[in-house]
Amino acid sequence: MSTLSRPSTFSPAGIIPWMLNLATRMLAHSLNMPEPLLQTTGIFVFAQVQAVENSVGKTLCPIRLLRQLLALCRQPAR
Numbered sequence: 639m640s641t642l643s644r645p646s647t648f649s650p651a652g653i654i655p656w657m658l659n660l661a662t663r664m665l666a667h668s669l670n671m672p673e674p675l676l677q678t679t680g681i682f683v684f685a686q687v688q689a690v691e692n693s694v695g696k697t698l699c700p701i702r703l704l705r706q707l708l709a710l711c712r713q714p715a716r
Contacts, residue, residue, distance in 0.1 A: 662676065662677065
């Protein structure tokens with residue numbers, strides 16, 4: 639007696655792009671925007687946030703802050 643097995647058609651890797659596409663369409667529809675405009679806006683916003691994080695990240699670098707703190711501690715009191 640042989641058992642017939644059906645290959646699994648459910649693949650998490652295959653469903654992820656479909657879910658992203660669905661989410662993009664739903665967001666574009668709810669914002670009343672065309673999808674390409676929504677995607678371009680998202681890329682622009684990501685680039686702006688990345689630029690701000692990089693500029694602030696240099697200022698708030700833990701090693702740099704430690705050096706500044708040590709320099710303040712070394713200064714004689716007035």
